[in-house]
Amino acid sequence: MAYARHQSFYIRDKWFSKGLTAVSQNSRFFYDDFSFEKIGLGKNMVESLKYWLIALNVIEERLVEGQRGHYLTELGQIFYENDKLLQKGESLAILHYHLVRNEDDQSTVFEWYFNHYKETVVSKPDLLNSFITWVKQNETREISEKSIKRDIDCLIQFYTKLPDENDPEDVIFSPFSKLALMKTERSGEGFDTIRKISLDITIVGILPLYYVLLTHCMRKETDLVSIDEIINGDFLWGKVFNLSRNKIIEALNVLTNHDQYPIQYVRTNNLDYIRVPQVTPIGLLRG
Template sequence: MNAVAARPRFSGHETFACRFAWLPKAVRLIARDPAALVDDERAILELGLGKNMVRSLRFWLEAFGVASARSGRWALLPFGDTVFGENGLDPFIERVETQWLLHWQLSTAVEAPLFAWRHILFKRMRADFTRSELLSEMRLEGERLGYEHSDVTLLQHADVFLHSYLGSLSAASPEDALDGPLVDLGLVQRAGRRRGGVERIEPVFTLARVPIVDVGAPVVDFAVASYWKARRLGESVLTFRDLAHGEGSPGATLRLDPEDLRDHLEHTTELWSYRPSGEAGNVTAVVPLDPDARLREIYA
């Protein structure tokens, strides 16, 4: 049975995309003093960031599934501890696989998904868009879901998505120009200009298709196991269509070409059994689903 997404998140990032150094710096602070990040003034002093950036950092820690706050203290979540903790597999985000994992974590939350990520990656039919087109779509989708957010809130949320993958489009300060951990993925690209919905020429952005060789086959296997466990738990067989196109699926989230994904599933016989069926196909897990094992295999 499909998991039903809870209330989406439209804000909390304080209009800042996550910076490369924020997650490792926050993890070290949590290890040193789990209560420090709760208090604005202490966090500002410890992290060397402004108040709004500290609040943004807290948002991204939770959005990436790295850490969360409970009872006045911050603690690492399982993913955060495995990758960024004391014996973490890549505590300083030195490998591109970690960047893909962060994109996966950010994009596939079942509870409280980020509205812009969910809309752009899973709800749109076309890969290309302008900011005004995106704003119009998000307004309609938000209203359909029963929300009445202002255009300012929606556009800020859309811009944070763009800045997360492209860097700042018009840096107002050196801090704004710093890249985040998702920029190197090349997942969002500039694609010229065209007349937008407000009758002016605007930049066009497009979602790229990414070869599995660039993502890494172990990352794809982790994504398959994670999707299966989070959204199809209890089902012994998944359709290829689900894995290639479903909301939160490996294909849609990692922007994989369907035939590339099909070829991967056919040849990774130690994990998956792919059986063609008409234009689609069915996939069965050969070994028990274990996203944690697949996560560690990425860094083996």
């Protein structure tokens, strides 16, 4: 598991497009001692940017002809070609899923908060203490509380750092604040209250929901998934997007009428299942 690799920086507006463009033009960009000058960021910010692009599953490090470099993943190529400025909510939702999925053990705090932590309203000190306790129970090595605190701070800013309405040049907001998955409220006791927000499917988008469903089935090597699992299971709709049961059923009903790849309801052993068609998550995105 990984902690505080983000250099205390949440991802800023325009970072994503700058990073994808730099890597697409030069696979050795993040090995260049002067990359920070070329991209217009501080040295620590460049390290943070590299971390975020890897954690979001849009770049990967590979050895090519004896030389290490960073290359766009299939997902990264799709974003680079279609929405590198992250103007679509669907793009943000898919990337959020990959952070929560934590495939390469890069974003532990995101996986923990959305997939394991059950409280929907909590004070910031209690949130920190809960994460400290979880880390101690699940780690075999000693993790500094300073690193854990940085992760909690970054998690909150990642989803709540909104643009300054009075400053059209504001570039320090997080693009993921548009998802509105989390809200902070100042309490009378001098600390923030953190609230998970239950989203509407129009905010998440049907495409990301389908992408998550197909990714789950591909990893499990099955074309069947129970509705109960979609609601309550790890790395699925209920947990990843804070979706209620009613919203999940609503989205599934929409997918039964999908133009290209309609899903099917199946009843087996008195349980309701969904059968997905033979299409890969990347195939779905490429349309």
